[in-house]
Amino acid sequence: MTLIETPRERTAARPASSTAFLALSKAGFLGFVRDKATLFFTFLFPMMFLVIFGLLFGNEGASGTSIGIVGDGPVISALERSEAVEPTRLDSAEAAREQVRDGDLPAYVEQNGDTITLRFAASDRTQAGLVNGLVAGVVNQANIAATGQAPRFTLDAAQVEDESLKPIQYLTPGIMSWAISISAVFGAALTFVNWRKKQVLRRLRLAPVRPMTVLGSRLLVALGVAVLQFIVFVGVAMLPVFGLRLSGQWWLAIPLLLLGTLSFFAIGMLVGAFCKTEEAASGVANLITLPMAFLSGALLPLDAIPQWLQNVSLVFPMRHLNEGMLDVMVRDQGIGALLLPAVVLLGFTAVVGLIAARVFRWEA
């Protein structure tokens, strides 16, 4: 052996960091696509929620309130014409009463000449209120019609959103935010804990590779996975069964999504720095992502939680990611809607990423 460097040794002494970056990124992607458990939690698990919620709320509003009808007359005909009512014709008031008592129908209406009888089950207050209001409205209209006068006041009621707006429009961006947070937080945390435990980090420390190259390759994997998730979720939600309709500048969601991934990755790095075992890391990651998803309106509508909790959720990146995605994907807003979420997400990433870099450890 000689101390004179051969040309090969010289190239070995200065490996291009892009080669290392690409090789580490490739290793990361291969590790991702070959791990069935990771694939499940990245795609199928959130998809299950999308399917369940989508089917659960998908047809809401399309079908009206069911009411039993007995007899004939203008009120019964009006109820039969109404879109808000799903009438079930019954032979006698006795049979109808039996069904309402058994809970098969929330109420029944009987017209016998000029007498309208409404009987409802008080056990379901919401339905009872709905039915009372509905039938009262129909009876009033029939009364006005009977006077032969034109109505003086007219009511024009319509929803403010696009006619196509269905729950899937809200569900898709929310569940996607949640899914991306799972893959980025868990991905970063588990990788660093696992690499520390298996001494991969130590081995990398003894190779001529910069920490930023290693970190950057993991980040690229996380961003790539997030884009894949976007494609898959939007693709599935646009199937006719679910019927997602994207608004004009939906693609603006992609840069926002990448920023969101950055901030989730920073959270994962922080978790990975503190936890010693994979079990601990996934526990902590769950403890962060699940409450964050509920409080940020990703899984539940924000109005479902108290105002003070809504205010608390402003510290979560998911809240801003979710709002921004809703704006550009379904509320038909433009690039202006991205500004605030983008600034918040970048700021969050900078702060948490800096803390994570400070507490980062190579060794167990």
Add this chain to the structure above:
Amino acid sequence: MAQPANVRGMPPTSPLSVSGIHLSYGDVRAVDGVSFDVAEGEFFGILGPNGAGKTTTLEIAEGLREPDSGSVRLLGEPPWPRNLALLPRIGVQLQASAFFDKLTAREQLETFGALYGVTAARVDEVLELVGLTDKAATPEAKLSGGQRQRLSIACALVHDPDIVFLDEPTAALDPQARRNLWDVLREVQARGKTIVYTTHYLDEAEILCDRVAIMDDGRILAMDAPARLVRDLDAATRVILERGALPAEQARALPGADQVAEDELSLTISTRSPAPLLSALAERGTLDGLQVRTATLEDVFLELTGREYRA
């Protein structure tokens, strides 16, 4: 095995020079004044029981830890703090199998190789060197313990480093896998690499190493060629015969016999001049089942520490 040149009079280009290093973890003195030099092309072993300070010594030499005091020159440069220019010239195999998840043997090597900018041809060469060519497409997780250790060594060698550090490469391997690995290590040395390795198998070190340092409690107790350490012990050679091959009284009368002991199975004659004893036994035609046992590094350890060696 090639005897390294200049083992004693160290040339200034010594690939590894460790002098007076100390490192304490709290009250525990893990390394307590260790000095040694490794010559170019030398196979140097750091031996001792678990907790002797071998791994910590190796970690300081590699530049993974900073010693409390003392200094290290690795290929003429200080390895601490992290020295990016030095790293391509050293190869390291760690105690844990440091591999990426879900990659095949070949992909592991390609990934590590890319960190050093090596080509695919080199990857094939290293796979062949460690005898894993037919396992190239096998996922790392499906390799046997011995194959995984060989892959780990391949990852340490992929960039053709000048000096290789191996931390207990043969630990937890079955005897056959250990012997396969010895062949790999000899082949690596034959290619002119300087090897520094730790083990708690004294018998293995005796076979493989040009020179060993025996450590206990953070210190080096003795350092020399294994044969010289054993010879300097000046221990008796034991000649063992089947019981009944020779009456004990006759054995005591043989030339060179110092001591004779008998148990249920065998008769053991201790001697410091085995040659006349063995020729006397040959004349009597009592060589059947005869065994000759000389002292080993375990006897050296016993002599140095006053206790039996337990890995």
